[in-house]
Amino acid sequence: MESYEVVVVGAGLVGEEMVKVLKQRKFPVKNLTILARSARKQIIDGDEYTVLPTSAEAFDGKDIAFFAGTEGEKGASQTFGWEAVKRGCFVIDNGDDFRMDDRVPLVVPEANAEDIASHQGFVSNPNCSTIQMVAALAPLHRKAKMRRVVVSTYQSVSGSGGGAVRELEKQVMEYAEGGVKTVEQYSYQILGNLIPQISSLKDEFPGYYGEEIKMIKETRKIFGVPNLPVSATCVRVPVRRGHSETINVEFEHPITPDEARKLLADEPGIVVIDDPASGKYPMPLDVEDKDETYVGRIRQDPGNPNALDIWVVADNIRKGAATNAVQIAEIAVKNGWLRRN
Numbered sequence: 001m002e003s004y005e006v007v008v009v010g011a012g013l014v015g016e017e018m019v020k021v022l023k024q025r026k027f028p029v030k031n032l033t034i035l036a037r038s039a040r041k042q043i044i045d046g047d048e049y050t051v052l053p054t055s056a057e058a059f060d061g062k063d064i065a066f067f068a069g070t071e072g073e074k075g076a077s078q079t080f081g082w083e084a085v086k087r088g089c090f091v092i093d094n095g096d097d098f099r100m101d102d103r104v105p106l107v108v109p110e111a112n113a114e115d116i117a118s119h120q121g122f123v124s125n126p127n128c129s130t131i132q133m134v135a136a137l138a139p140l141h142r143k144a145k146m147r148r149v150v151v152s153t154y155q156s157v158s159g160s161g162g163g164a165v166r167e168l169e170k171q172v173m174e175y176a177e178g179g180v181k182t183v184e185q186y187s188y189q190i191l192g193n194l195i196p197q198i199s200s201l202k203d204e205f206p207g208y209y210g211e212e213i214k215m216i217k218e219t220r221k222i223f224g225v226p227n228l229p230v231s232a233t234c235v236r237v238p239v240r241r242g243h244s245e246t247i248n249v250e251f252e253h254p255i256t257p258d259e260a261r262k263l264l265a266d267e268p269g270i271v272v273i274d275d276p277a278s279g280k281y282p283m284p285l286d287v288e289d290k291d292e293t294y295v296g297r298i299r300q301d302p303g304n305p306n307a308l309d310i311w312v313v314a315d316n317i318r319k320g321a322a323t324n325a326v327q328i329a330e331i332a333v334k335n336g337w338l339r340r341n
């Protein structure tokens with residue numbers, strides 16, 4: 001079996017998880033290079049790795065580069081993403097810098113794996129909250145065609161990176177010692193609170209914050225339905241890891257909860273836990289370190305025979321980031337799509 005020169009850029013929460021997922025899924029890695037801003041030794045999943053500073057030359061001779069650095073102008077993808085493509089790498093990016101770029105397929109394998117085939121060297125992973133929603137909606141959309149989606153999210157602090165996880169843990173300690181003092185990662189204390197703001201306001205959808213706009217635009221791009229009505233409210237909650245979502249989805253054709261349950265249970269990558277009478281439904285603590293998307297609370301909307309309400313939970317660092325990226329690489333390798341057309 002052929003094996004590959006693999007680079008992981010970024011050694012924070014997602015970068016570390018990427019290294020773990022590559023190992024656990026036995027991705028055919030010939031050599032693994034880990035790049036970040038600063039050089040150091042770092043223990044990941046019990047093994048010590050050498051982390052090197054990122055440079056354009058570091059991508060020479062490499063086959064696949066997973067980008068998990070911070071976003072924006074000085075971030076890894078904007079600085080090195082297309083440079084890595086120029087130097088022959090197949091790039092899979094976790095950030096939002098190029099998700100809406102026409103050159104870049106935006107892929108959730110459960111929904112649009114075939115889009116990988118048209119890549120120009122660069123594929124983007126959607127936003128974590130988009131990935132789990134799209135994974136759960138894909139089999140239902142194939143059957144009954146979506147007409148409208150309304151989603152509310154309950155997103156863990158790990159979605160903001162390692163610094164936010166450490167701050168929640170610190171706030172717990174400070175609370176136990178008499179009062180929370182450290183509030184740096186968010187505008188407000190997150191312990192014992194909910195913050196209905198993720199990212200900043202944007203002009204294109206007045207009143208919506210950035211994360212909500214990502215969910216709207218990315219969902220439309222992935223399903224190839226440019227005007228699909230999607231509305232999102234994204235909320236940060238004091239959960240360490242795992243994002244949860246309530247989704248109300250209306251279809252062109254009626255679909256019963258039993259049909260939906262069966263379609264979802266038959267879908268690889270989806271686990272249905274749906275026994276409300278015995279209080280069984282997925283929760284963030286259950287999905288930590290899991291690659292699947294979990295669905296429960298599948299109900300008919302009492303006010304609309306063509307609509308369902310569902311509850312979706314996934315590990316935002318695994319399926320919401322590292323796992324989805326590695327799955328894209330697995331599909332590219334399996335289908336001979338690694339090299340550009």
Ligand SMILES: NC(=O)c1ccc[n+]([C@@H]2O[C@H](COP(=O)([O-])OP(=O)(O)OC[C@H]3O[C@@H](n4cnc5c(N)ncnc54)[C@H](OP(=O)(O)O)[C@@H]3O)[C@@H](O)[C@H]2O)c1
Nearest residue numbers: 010011012013014036037038069070075076095159161162
């Ligand atoms: N957390 C999630 O749930 C999640 C889900 C989906 C997507 N994402 C995306 O994945 C990316 C990484 O998120 P994270 O949670 O892992 O963040 P993080 O814990 O803050 O780690 C960021 C990493 O990026 C490295 N980095 C930053 N700028 C860089 C540059 N210019 N060149 C090279 N490396 C650079 C940092 O290097 P140093 O360690 O040397 O400082 C650090 O290792 C972000 O784009 C994020 O939006 C995150």
